[in-house]
Amino acid sequence: MENYISENISYLVTRMRSSQDELGAIFDLKRGTINTYISKKAQPKIDTIQRICEYFDITIDAFINTSLEETKSGKFVKNDIATNVATNIDVVAKEIEIRDELIAFYKEKVESYEKEKNTLEIITRIENKLDTSLETNKTLFSEIEEYFELMKLKENLEKAKNIETHHKSKK
Template sequence: MPDFSTRLKELRKSKKNTQQDLANILDLKRNNIAKWETGKATPDFEIIQKIADYFEVNVNYLLGTSDEKESLIRGLENKDSIYLIIYVALKKHISIPIIEKAIQAIELPQSMKDELYFILEMIDSNERQLRWWEANKNGSTLKATNEN
């Protein structure tokens, strides 16, 4: 499935916009668009939403996490908003405990919160496994830590 940079470039070209055209529409500089399309940078939440609105696609499609272009409800849905926040927060290296606190502060159905916590737990578990493998591939060991 294409990622954000690929989707952005495809959508821009489908409207026959140059990078400068899109930059003008979003009130940004062309080099921002170039960095996003090459995967060297990721825009913040507000810009991703503006881009999705301009191209009339949902945020999940733009981020490359879904192949469905249109959401049932035009605009950003609660679930899309939370997934987008998590995506951007992780790209900006915000820690998982801080993201969890933000989820606690948002009014959401408990089932949605549980789903988000599960996703974060899986991400955290995968990161720990990667660190362990990295530490042990050269014969060194990773000290166990108790994180509560």
């Protein structure tokens, strides 16, 4: 019984506008292996046929028993191959875009944390300086207080002298 496996693999390579290497890469097969299928020197294993059919959304029956090239009406091909490839490219592009957005988001977070860490270090240094300043200021304020008290005492002493002088002059 004749089958169309080799013709259909050749047709899929042509329809995808790719090389045998590219088709092989999709299904983890070497170019030589794809070439043996196309030249009818070998037949793919059933699991390889299943993966090809699943990838291109083709029934196994249509892939084996029907020429896909002759059924351009899409009778056996559920989805257009070019559409599948374009969809896959769109999905990969979207995944890359999402990845890039996540990288940017996490980069911004890291920068924010670094700025916050730097800010906290600066605040800690200022607090330490303030603590030192407060001790210095307390000492300074004490000295100023003592000075003002001394000044008041001198002023009061002067007043007392003036009062005493004033009383002596009245007498």
